[in-house]
Amino acid sequence: MDEYLKIVLEQIRCKKARPYIRQELQDHIEDQIEANISAGLNRTDAEKEAVKDMGDPVEAGLSLDRIHKPQIAWKLLLIISMISVIGILIHMAIDLYVTGDGTAMAPRYAFHVITGVVVMMILYFLDYTLLARFSKIIAAILIAMCCSTLLFGNVINGMHYFISSGLFGGFRIPIQALMLLYIPIYGGILYKYRGTGYAGLVKSLLWMIIPAWLVLYLPSVMTAGLMLVSMLVMLTIAVRKGWFHVQKALSLCTIWSIFTIAPVVLILVLYWQQRFSPYQMARLQAMFSSGSENYIQLMLQDFLSSSNFVGNNGMNIAEALPGFYSDYILTCLTSMYGILPAVLLCCILAALVFGIFNTAIRQKNQLGMLMGCGCGMVFLMSLLINVLENIGIFPPTVTFLPFISSGGSYIITCYGLLGIVLSVYRYKNVYPAHIKVKILNS
Secondary structure (H helix, E strand, C coil): CHHHHHHHHHCCCCCCCHHHHHHHHHHHHHHHHHHHHHCCCCHHHHHHHHHHHCCCHHHHHHHHHHHCCCCCCHHHHHHHHHHHHHHHHHHHHHHHHHCCCCCCCHHHHHHHHHHHHHHHHHHHHCCHHHHHHCHHHHHHHHHHHHHHHHHHCEEECCEEEEECHHHHCCCCEEHHHHHHHHHHHHHHHHHHCCCCCHHHHHHHHHHHHHHHHHHHCCCCHHHHHHHHHHHHHHHHHHHHCCCCCCCHHHHHHHHHHHHHHHHHHHHHHHHHCCCCCHHHHHHHHHHCCCCHHHHHHHHHHHHHHHCCCCCCCCCCHHHHCCCCCCCCHHHHHHHHHCHHHHHHHHHHHHHHHHHHHHHHHCCCCHHHHHHHHHHHHHHHHHHHHHHHHHCCCCCCCCCCCCCCCCCHHHHHHHHHHHHHHHHHHHCCCCCCCCCCHHHHHC
């Protein structure tokens, strides 16, 4: 049997797949041996017959090699290529419209796109299970960086944005965007608690609450909310998949009941203590006001109502609306070229989000499925919040349109998250449903 397995595995080029294929074949042969022994053969003859029934080892190995090999998500790559080119063209068009040339923001945006693609490819070739293996260490580093930002980071309008100067040699590390990477890492943490009971569930909740609370204290309500909801969805999937030995319905009802009430209470406490910056206080007031505080919402609605289906509406958005390169790039697009181009752009982004979730849900490996869903949640929620804000329904907040809004940190983060999704797809036929815990905890 050992010689047979050796010949089979020699035909398989993907080294990562060999241990799992060997285990699967060995289990199958052992089952056949037991069946042959039950039929009256001795152990030696039973093993010979079982190996013989497996067929030619070279042919079997070549057949398995065609199946268990890394894959490339060509459809996702095609969509992200389209989005990257469209994004550069949009920023060039905005530059031409605002300044008369294409050198204001477009070159900087293109540089961030190229940097993002490099990061995406690095994470694509980096096995996502490696991130899961060191998930707690990576998570602890991100939490420590968030704490450092709160203590030593640069403050703008009462908000901690990044760490810079002496701590990191003058290099700025934007913590809000960086903390979005915590979400797929959280999938690896959940996987490490697979098979535990209520104690593991409580520990998983702590790994979720602490970073979200720290981000809220920056304060960054949108990022904290995005993180919390995304990780709650991931935890819900893990519980429903039976990763924890708990009562599923009771546990999920309790968790969701708590986390739909606690954030509201916490935001009210922070508001009462005036922990938010002045512009954030104004935005919170605008949520419950119909007066002058929500003038940005009224302005966004005015731009939308004045926009043509196709063509310029004649309004000067650059002078009237701050953040038209980033938060309100959809409004800028509708004002310049009409509603149709903005709708088509949203459809392309929605297709990418659908492709990410489709890739994740179809994964045989449960770890890859959960990490992929975490990445998908970031894109889905960011897209929804940005669209709702641009049409004047959602109150103004710090948001971004995935891959399109200016802001290098968010652009690079988006490409990094997509790199994790591509890595999950790459190994979809390599790993079985569950990887041995010792591989991830060693």
